Amino acid sequence: MKVLFLCTHNSCRSQMAEGWAKHLKKGVIEAWSAGTDPGTVNPLAIRVMAEAGVDISSHKSRHLQEFLDIPFDVVITLCGDARDTCPFFPGQSKRTMHRGFDDPSRAEGSPDEVLDFFRRVRDEIRDFVEGMPENLEQPGL
Numbered sequence: 696m697k698v699l700f701l702c703t704h705n706s707c708r709s710q711m712a713e714g715w716a717k718h719l720k721k722g723v724i725e726a727w728s729a730g731t732d733p734g735t736v737n738p739l740a741i742r743v744m745a746e747a748g749v750d751i752s753s754h755k756s757r758h759l760q761e762f763l764d765i766p767f768d769v770v771i772t773l774c775g776d777a778r779d780t781c782p783f784f785p786g787q788s789k790r791t792m793h794r795g796f797d798d799p800s801r802a803e804g805s806p807d808e809v810l811d812f813f814r815r816v817r818d819e820i821r822d823f824v825e826g827m828p829e830n831l832e833q834p835g836l
Contacts, residue, residue, distance in 0.1 A: 697725045697767045698770075698827070700728040701730070702731075703731050704733060705728055705729050706735060706756055707799050707813075708816065710728055710737075711744060712728060713726045714751040718749045719824055719825055720824065723828070724828065727757075728754075728757070730757070730758060730759065733758050743817045767789070769792060771793070772792070772795075773820075796816050799812050799813040
């Protein structure tokens with residue numbers, strides 16, 4: 696199953712999802728991530744994924760235009776901005792769906808509180824990816 700995880704900046708959530716899919720679903724899911732307005736991979740996303748044993752330090756933020764020639768089974772938007780900016784994927788995709796997660800890059804508070812926010816989102820994304828592909832058929836996703 697070919698999956699594209701899509702966020703606005705391709706810096707946190709989509710990078711984590713790609714990392715989890717490659718780590719947990721090797722041989723089941725081919726995963727990529729992209730953004731509608733890519734930036735750089737957030738160092739705290741790299742840090743919290745490394746804490747969980749997943750190395751995304753070599754990941755680069757990429758624009759969704761780079762993936763127009765790949766026939767995806769599903770494109771999953773992980774943030775409302777990406778869903779609103781890209782309500783349909785301009786490339787080849789059998790299905791587009793939305794599964795939103797809080798944006799860790801907007802976390803506020805002490806350094807420990809911000810890290811805890813990143814960890815919570817990391818773990819929520821892990822749980823979502825662990826349930827793939829079966830959970831993609833659940834109503835409301």
